[in-house]
Amino acid sequence: MRMRFDILTLFPNMFFSPLQESILGKAIEKGLIQIQTVNIRHFTLDKHRVVDDIPYGGGQGMVMKVEPIARAIESIKVENPSVWTVYLTPQGKPFHQDLARRLSTQPHLILLCGRYEGVDERVRELFIDEEISIGDYVLTGGELPAMVLIDAVSRFIPGVLGSDHSAEEDSFFNFLLEYPQFTRPFDFKGNCVPEVLLSGNHSAISLWRRREALRRTSLRRPDLLAKANLSEEDKRLLGEVLQGKSIDDRAYLPDRQGMRPPAGQAGIKDKKK
Numbered sequence: 001m002r003m004r005f006d007i008l009t010l011f012p013n014m015f016f017s018p019l020q021e022s023i024l025g026k027a028i029e030k031g032l033i034q035i036q037t038v039n040i041r042h043f044t045l046d047k048h049r050v051v052d053d054i055p056y057g058g059g060q061g062m063v064m065k066v067e068p069i070a071r072a073i074e075s076i077k078v079e080n081p082s083v084w085t086v087y088l089t090p091q092g093k094p095f096h097q098d099l100a101r102r103l104s105t106q107p108h109l110i111l112l113c114g115r116y117e118g119v120d121e122r123v124r125e126l127f128i129d130e131e132i133s134i135g136d137y138v139l140t141g142g143e144l145p146a147m148v149l150i151d152a153v154s155r156f157i158p159g160v161l162g163s164d165h166s167a168e169e170d171s172f173f174n175f176l177l178e179y180p181q182f183t184r185p186f187d188f189k190g191n192c193v194p195e196v197l198l199s200g201n202h203s204a205i206s207l208w209r210r211r212e213a214l215r216r217t218s219l220r221r222p223d224l225l226a227k228a229n230l231s232e233e234d235k236r237l238l239g240e241v242l243q244g245k246s247i248d249d250r251a252y253l254p255d256r257q258g259m260r261p262p263a264g265q266a267g268i269k270d271k272k273k
């Protein structure tokens, strides 16, 4: 399964380096994803290559003209009439992990990046299949949102993430935030890693991680918790968490003297806001 992204933009160079680095860069090298930038200005016919104009009815700023965008989209649809066309805009539906997963089932996406006050309304009516927003704030252009979308969607393409990692296990999988992560050193200035994580006791470790994911989600994103389909055990764990019952991770382990982290280190306390 490989995926193609055609990005319609006035600033194609913005995409050069972010998409060459690291995981996405390797995915492009491996041919798992293909990214094509299409400069909308190349689809103007006038000698001044005009892509924007003043808004009918007056008002501030400029609006992107329909014709160059129409020609650019039609030039791609000649090749693939079933391409799915997305417009990145603050007026779009909120982007989230499930939407990223759904978009990753499309073999070919056009991503239209707006600038100025946005595009002529007829672009939306005639060419756009879906409008997506990455957040309730206004950026100078749709290019960064397009990069965010490409990154989140590409992670679902088999082979993009290392074999040991599937996007299915990430945060927001089942609407829970991720559990706390630790790596060496065990003791950083007296702040020790929860013992259970060094126990090799995998069921105790996953129980601890589930609990901490529930704790963190209930503290930081109760809205997500409302959407998560929690198991009976989750509900029991959550009950303990909500009772603020500070769980000493001894609960997960057979009694092991001497290795216990300093008192009070057991239950992960979320940093006071």
Ligand code: 4FV
Binding pocket: 088, 089, 090, 114, 115, 116, 117, 118, 132, 133, 134, 135, 136, 137, 138, 139, 140, 141, 142, 145
């Ligand atoms: C945006 C967002 C965004 C609005 C005016 C581009 C800018 C300019 N896109 N999620 N938030 N777009 O701020 O997707 O045309």
